[in-house]
Amino acid sequence: MDLTTDVRYLKGVGEKKAKLFYKLGLFTIGDLLTYFPRSYEDRSSIKKIHELEPDTSVCIEGCLVSAPRLTQVRQQLSIIRFQVSDGTDLLDVTCFNQPWLKNKLETGVKYVFFGKVTGNLIRREMVNPSIEPSDSPPRLTRRIKSIYRLRAGISQQMLSDTIEQCLRIVGDNIPDPLPESVKQKHQLAHARFAYENIHIPSSGYALETARRRLIFEELFILTLGLRLMRSAGTASGPDIKVPALDDFMRQLPFELTSAQERAIRDIFSDMSSGRSMNRLIQGDVGSGKTIVAAAAAWASVSNGYQCALMAPTEILATQHFEELEPLFGKFGFRTALLTGSMSAKQKREVKELIKSGFYHLIIGTHALITEDTEYSNLGLVITDEQHRFGVRQRAALTAKGEVPHTLVMSATPIPRTLALIMYGDLDVSVIDELPPGRKRVNTYAVDESKRDRIYNFIRRLVAEGRQVFIVCPLVEDPEGLDDGRKAVEAYTKQLSEEIFPDLRIGFVHGKLRQSDKDAVMKSFVEGKIDILVSTTVIEVGINVPNASLMIVENAERFGLSQLHQLRGRVGRGKHESYCILISDSKNEATLSRLSIMTNTNDGFVISEEDLKLRGPGDFFGDRQHGIPKLKIADLADNADTLREAAYAALELLNDDPELTSPENMKLRKAVFEMIDQFRS
Template sequence: MNEELNIPTTTVNGIGKQKAESLKELGIETVYDLLMYVPFRYEDFSVRPLETVRHDEKATVQGKIYGEPVVRYFGKKKSRLSVRLLVGPLMVTVVAFNQAYLRDRLTPGQDVVVTGKWDQHRMTITAQYIKSDREVSDQSYLPVYPLKGNWKQQTLRRYIRLAYEQFSHLLDDTLPNQLREAYRLMSLSESLRALHFPEGEADLKQARRRMVYDELLRFQLKVQAYRKQKREEEEGKVSAGPREEMDRFISSLPFTLTNAQNRVLDEVYTDMKSPYRMNRLLQGDVGSGKTIIAAAALYATVMKGYQGALMVPTEILAEQHTTSLTELFEPLGIRVGHLSGSQTKKQKREQLERVASGEINVVVGTHALIQEGVHFHNLGLVITDEQHRFGVEQRRILREKGETPDVLFMTATPIPRTLAISAFGDMDVSVIDELPPGRKPIDTRWAKPNMLDDVLRFIRREVQKGRQAYVICPLIEESDKLDVQNAIDVHAQLQLAFQDTNVGLMHGRLGAEEKDAVMGEFVDQKVQILVSTTVVEVGVNVPNATVMVIYDAERFGLAQLHQLRGRVGRGAEQSYCVLLADPKSDVGKERMQIMTETNDGFELSERDLELRGPGDLLGKKQSGLPEFSVADLTRDQRTLEVARQDAIKLIASEAFWSREEYVPLREWLEAEGVLEQKALD
């Protein structure tokens, strides 16, 4: 922050007390705020030859009025003005709605500049603006600012220009010369001049490049400084045994790890062997083999003499993990325990005693792991599966069950790397981006609702082969506001259609025990078709399920559709996903097409980011994403990576903490409270 500019906006010539109060509605209180209030888009008023304008494109053209303008009135206070205009060799009609006053200003032979949408088929321009040559501004790119209340673009533009002319000489650059020269970046004063009053597209591009890097570097400096402070304050421990012991465990497995699994295992093991506390996010698509990484990490922890804990969101998942880890570890003398809410008091007491004494080496459980009576003998590693299903507080309580245990978060929800290193900036991120060989891709089809009978016949064929099917609906019951299928009605319809088949129903209003009972019947193949809302999205391994039908699929994002699709395809048989959808929007249609084209969750997440934006993708309240003024995580991925690497180097260097050129950035970090360990926002 330039302290000299931390002064009221009333110091700008032409801004009085009333306007200064009004500026506060926009979050502008100081001259610095006013200068840094950047546009979110631009209107291009540069004149173009009409031949270069595409059909339905908005553009600005210059021409000569040919004939008198004609005005027709219709409705209350509505009008349509039309006038002939000679643009180069073309005679076109210009139409302007509700601008009847222009009739007296437009005369035959007059040169005018028209901005509007070009209809090539009708040879018509629907005008937004019609101006004489004298009225046209020298500035062809006009900034458009976010506004509230009675503010007008023209007024705000004028105040920003006044502030820049009066105070731009006081703008100090916080970016050190070394970085500016390395990337050939404009100064802060130059970039603000170009953002507010661009001379052309190239000027604007360079200004934006500088501001994006500046914003992302500052954000990453906050993240890296915060991590450095935490590392220095938290005494970690080496929580892994010798590498050769873990390698022997890996080589004893009945399959070979993929290259991606080996790479991630190296990253996790390096963290566990370091004196710092591990804080790592492991992303892996459904079926990519995250569980074996977790098992290897737990094995390494036990070999060092510590206990490991694995927390999962559902009891059925906890039981499945307990079974698979017991099969892996019991022959090696490692004892696996299980804690869940449904255990009897006697079972729970017995497990708690064995955990507290250290007799149990690895504990698997639901949120029962974080309850008050759970005491570990010497907890060294905490693994949370589907980490977004647990609150921050729940994860913190589990971490505090031991003395600075290593922490590994796992998720099957593919998150674009840009978002992962922003939303989870204080974590290291590992990605398993390769599926084990031999897995059959899920055959995904898009069906219109009028093809429902064909879809039901297909489900019947699969059920007759002894397979099972999921049927997903967006709602639990009928809604007056939404015309979408609901689980209760679909369950009733399918019971009629499949009278010789068990059709189960699961939704969010069922209690935990009821959900587990229904899911248990599906796992045990007592239920062949399971109708459910998205509560089934994260869950269990049912290798016998080969069909996933999703009603009103256009209502879901790509990431969620992919998660639902991942409930099938877990066995040796070919699996199918049917998207029942009749999307009205282009985005909905594109979503369906993308789903049928690829099974790659990370590719889908990148496409979802493009379609929906970062806030929608992670959920605005839960996203943890910073608010950027200029940077856009969808298109500025490469700059984020560069800024992150630069921030890591700077924070780790002695020069950053001692040399004069970095004083502005150090002072900024201090003002942000990062050096006092205030939580990152």
Template sequence: MDVSSELSSIKGIGEKTKQNFNLFGIFNVMDLLLHFPRSYENISKPKQISEAVDNEKILIHVQVIDICRDVRTQNNKVITTIVFSDGETEFKAKWFNQPYMKNKFEIDKEITLLGMVKLYRNEKILSNPVEVIKESISSKKINSIYPLRSGITNGIISKSINTILETTIIAENLPKWLIDKYKLCSLNDAIKDIHNPTSSAGLIAAKRRLKFQELFTYSLKVLMLKDYINKDNNGISFFIAKEMQELKENLPFLLTGAQSRVVREILLDQKKKVSMNRLVQGDVGSGKTMVAIISMFNVVKNGYQAALMAPTEILAFQHLEEVTKVLKNFDLRIAILSGSLTAKEKKLVKERLKLGEIDILIGTHAMLEDNVEFSNLGMVVTDEQHRFGVMQRSKLFNKGNNVDILVMTATPIPRTLALYLYGDLEVSIIDELPPGRQKIDTSYINKNQKSKAYLFALEEIRKGHQVYIVCPLVEESEELSITSVEENYKVLKEEYFKDYTVEILHGKMPPKVKNDIMNRFKAEEIKVLISTTVIEVGVNVPNASLMIIENAERFGLAQLHQLRGRVGRGSSKSYCILLADIKSTVTKKRMEIMQKSNDGFYISEEDLKIRGSGEIFGYRQSGEDGFILSDIVQDVNILKIANQEAKALLKSNLQEDIRVKDEIMNKIQRSSKYICFN
């Protein structure tokens, strides 16, 4: 089977299942093969329900007896109940907030389930079980558990992947000398063993190969981008605009010493006849955006266009507001391009951009589309770079002719790691905060005492201030016991904030709804905003004085610091309360670090020691950074070797190496991931 084939070519996948996979970001055979298990269960012998004890995870062969009507609880949870028989005993299985599960079973159908036994009122029930393919159990001891979403069960994923693996041989795409040198297993074996491991050793070997593949490909891409930029790099030489002094005099505040130093470094880069390729690191609130505005202003005054790309619409609109405000006296044409614009509005922006009637374009990833054409692009700024990655950086570079690139991140990265991650970039650091920036008073309490936090929130609201409450999930998960936005909204609105306007905000909302809610929060119409981490990056509401973070133990410290940075932006004393399930010394230590320091660089270094980079960036499972398995800190030794061998491959004149390099690069140009194959 060709890995580029559509999902409909897989036996058993109909139109509805295909649509559900598409919503998961899975569109073809390769996408499905790269949907790796999130965990593994070493449970091979099925049990009867009568043999199981409370809190034991079991494998059980069952027959569907009855599908009950859903029940909605007082706190608005939906409980789906199905009655099964294991041939000896009838028992119930329950799913929480997964009403679609009842559509996955048919009366009298025989299946195999994997789930946790819970004792409830002297009755054994199976909690949130997943379907396991019966045929796979006898051939292996380790069962794969996949990330799921509505309409997609573990059984569907497992069965579909097994169908692919039965008819597909994945061609090797690394040089033989490289595989032999590091004793890597074949790519075909790695893909098979990560989905269907028969031993722990086989699973470890598969992960090692795939991590090497990711980090090698990433390093190759970074190094080739650097070579591409430096090769025949007749970049644009920008003089320092005569209006620069006037701009500095019109700024709302004096630049800090660190901001001034970084601006000088950028202006020196802009004067050179080679393209600038610079990373600016700065703590939350250090004034990176102002540095970017000054840099873009200089480019525009040289007769060129500038673009600023943000990771979220909320931040893009905030940038639009700030850029317009700072440059209001200079008659510049500033526009935004984002997903929430109407088709007519987008068309008009694109037409004006191509005609050179826009000086500064601000937007989201919509700017990466092929039909977005600039008349005379001179500079691209990307905000919060770890949300985009090297491939997007390459695509932006090609929007113009040897344009200057400025990358901004508020996540401090150690220089040794930055060398590998941003090998194509020079690094500037803004290591000073503007005077008057509020120190945020941070405390942590056990989550079973959360009422104290919400009573304190009421005090802040009565003083005329506003409150953020951040939760890690959108929908309630009974199994994980993580507080969700929707669940928290119902409880808090009724119990604490019934006299005030409370709204929820999360990434699944339409862009226009999100923007409307943020505008109302800025206008102080909303007193309490219950949100996911969508507010993590750059959101600026000076009247917000309190940040409460639910399940704080689920976040990396650097991400907690980012979230905390949403308050303390006005003149009022500001606070951050971390609600955590403090069961371990590690969790307590992490909370103490947050309580002790407001220094993002110190916090990031401590976070690196305790957790991996994927946790630090805060969305380990999402793959937004292009990595599926690799953790750039925990796997730093693999990263170093991969980087070293990528350099060797680029220098090699061997025919096989040239072929491999070309094949890999052709594949990753068409993919957002660093594991690609035939």
């Protein structure tokens, strides 16, 4: 038997039970060994009965002072009762539906019991404890017990026993992909020790040592795989002769920040290297990523190549077009807009001109990657708001050119540790400086008692000529549709009829037709609507400099990064701006979360806090980035180990770029197995 042996051949499993294991995704011995416990129960220390406190789970050791009494209540219910003493006090024990214990337990013999203590300090009791003789090897007690995720039909003991059997079978043949040099440098345990002590910890220290080794291994292999994928993707790219940046800057109505200039230099260096660029531009809300992308597009079109910029929404694509078309026109370059809502005739005409090379910069939505969209000479692909795109969509656009340069803009600040994994196949530039004049948004967390004051504040701002966003959370309706439509429409009706009958109020939500949504947003941008009520469809990128107040209803239902994105819709003009987070929640964790928003405007600080509070799931969404599911590592909890593993991976690849040295062959195999998971 080896790691590939089917679980049905294990003792005590067989064909019938194997089907239960298959439902857990456990098909082989190897699967069982990497099915790590979700938690642990410390049963290693023995307590004295007189010390026991109610509602604690403990081990005690003692003798039965009374013979077990069996009561058959009815056919399906039997009860056994007895008392145990350890010389300090008595403990009552009750066991349900275990009639065999009557003949198995003897008075005067020492046993170890583990269970939850109930009762009070005068009369203590355990119900259905784990029991084993003191002179037997520790299986149920006197050890740290692993707790696994289960399915119906498989018990903790069955799974533990099966995994222990696997450890005995495999023994020293557990593969160890880590080179000795890496283990020594980072003081990591050997594989056999790690697997034995992750499942059957001999002590708390051994468990921590095992966990650290296996977490490091998983993150080390993951970062190695991402690095190798990145180097494999660096084929020859379009040859860009970088023009003088001063020529571009002279056409801008503002000065670039030093962070923007640094990001542009990174991009120009990539584009002129002869290799295909794969770069992520990360920046906070309002840090000026669009103009950095525009500089990259300008360098591309100045060299005779086309540039495609794909945005996640038509509103944002139109906004980019309106901003960049006049700028590129100053250099004699033609810009096209291509979106799904255009008529078939319009799309056909634009696509023909794209194919002929007439247009230099093409801005659009998913219409840019349809099969019938052909380019004349695509040299640069820019995807905006990467969170809204999957890897396949990005790849589909890249496939439109030979090997075009790729630039990704992410407006949601990502914790640096998480960026290592989410964008490990990309080089990263961070714009960590806001343009001068970008105002801090005054943020307040309030409850329902302040609603009248909020409405008065809205009226005052509108009277001054400002505009207001009000965001409602998505609400689950009876059909289970989480679209927020009913909440938005009902609230808009209430505002229009009861509170602000004299103001112009509009609404947008996810179920509106795109053309209707665009019409409302256009009216808001043009100042024809005073108050816009919406779901989070407005969180991405929309630019309304005259909007100076963002109100978020039921703010406790949003994540921190999402709240920060919503707040970023205001504070874009010359006016003092405000964000009011309304929540009646008394939950301490919620109040703490909202206080983070009131204390900082730094998106990177907020994203780190969000990662700690909510975990990486919200950043990954539906795993659209193709990251394999981690088996033991947690990106929020293991940030330090991730950094250590990432640096170790870089160091190793400097010495052995292809992992072809004899010492690294097992590691190479593990890395390429992980890469296959990315691609499947």
